[in-house]
Amino acid sequence: MKILRTPDTAFSNLEGYEFAPHYTEITDAASATPLRIHHIEQGPADAAPVLLMHGEPSWSYLYRKFMAPLAAAGHRAIAPDLIGFGKSDKPAARADYTYERHVAWMSDWLLANDLSGITLFCQDWGGLIGLRLAATFPERFARLVIANTGLPIGTGFSEGFNAWLKFSQEVPQFPVGVIVNGGTVRDLSPSEIAAYDAPFPDESSKEGARQFPTLVPITPEHASVAENKAAWEVLSRFEKPVLTCFSDKDPVTSGGEKPIIERIPGAKGQPHTIIQNGGHFLQEDAPETLTQLLIDFIAATKG
Template sequence: MHVLRTPDAAFAGLSDYPFAPHYVEIRDRATATPLRLHYVDEGPRDAAPILLMHGEPSWSYLYRKFVPPLAAAGHRVLAPDLIGFGKSDKPADRADYTYERHVEWMSDWLTALDLKGITLFCQDWGGLIGLRLVAAFPDRFARLVIANTGLPIGTGWSEGFAAWLAFSQRVETFPVGFIVNGGTTRELTPAEVAAYDAPFPDETYKEGARQFPTLVPITPEHASVAENKAAWEVLSRFEKPVVTCFSDKDAVTHGGEKIFIERIPGAKGQPHTIVKGGGHFLQEDAPEELVQIILDHIARG
């Protein structure tokens, strides 16, 4: 496995991202290749952690407006960069990226830090991977906040996802910052767009971002259908508190909250929210509202 590492200079002077870097070295289970995984870690280390998981093609920069207020409220706040994204290492071959490998990489990071009592906030692939972590380690999680994501088992897809899949595979130059900006309802500033582009000095660094859309198990023939079905079996018995906060202007995941509310026992009777005016990357559109949802969810116990 050939691995690329974005130079630190690419991240110099990022807008509103003052966080010290933290790294854990994990090893790919199949090849024993070392991979350096970056994460933000702010707030008191002895506090129960809030885990913020990003998706495609973003990185922990997506949570820059979450980390300070959550840490100021007394919580330990962690925002990892998935392998292939942000400041984490990036395998150079698309074939090196599979759904199961992503779950393994994040599982090894989670257990290396021995996180417990976790409040998970997940969106996009942060949910596809994060909810698999919950299924693998349910005792480590205290509560869930689920936003604009899913856990597909090969039963179809939305028109919005079909359009995204086609675009992602056909576009000659994969425009990461442009994509994130297109998934918000507000217009990102040029500095913010540049920050989303920063992890990818050229197209060779984008193989993970290119591959992710093809890995979503939307047909019975996709890999990871069986693993996601097994994860749903665990989630269908998960009784700890779960809230959803999907947005009303995301063509990809619109209505996706219903299955979580119906199938996860811990979601029953909870104050679920539809975030008004939020796009796919609702963290950019409504950070204050989402931070308050997380804090209120924790305060309810």
């Protein structure tokens, strides 16, 4: 497996992103290739972690405005970069990226960092992977906060997703910053757009971003349908607190909160909310609302 690594100079002077890097080395089981996964964190090292998982094609920059408020409330905020994104290593071949590999990579990262008592906040592919982690290690998760994501089992998806899938595979150059900006209600600044572009100095570094949309198991023939069904079986018995906070202006995941509320016992009776004036990347549109939601939900469900 050939690995690309974005130079550190690409991340110099990013607006609002002044975090010390943390790296964890894991080993890809199939190829025995070492892989370096990056994360940022803020807050007491001995506090229960709030695990903030990003999706496609963003990276931990998406959570830059979450870190200080969560830390100030006494939480350990942790935001990793998925393999292929941010400061984490990027396998060079599209075939190196599969759904199951992503789950295995982040499972190894979770165990290497020995996280427990986790509050998960997940969006987009952060949910497709994060919810699999919760199903694999339910004893390590204290609660789930789920936004604009799901756990597909081959039964189709929205027209918004179908349009995104077509665009992602056909656009000659994959415009990461422009894509993120297109998924927000507010207009990102030029420096913010540049920060989303920073991990990807050329098209060769974007193979993971290109591949992700094709991996979503929206048909019965897709890989990982069986694994996601098995994960749902576990989540259908998950009684710890679960909160949904989907946004009102995301054509990709609209209505996706319904199966979560219906199927996961821990979601019953919780104060589920729709984030107003939030696009797909609602972390950019409503960071203050979401961080306060996390702080309040943790406080209300402790013990």
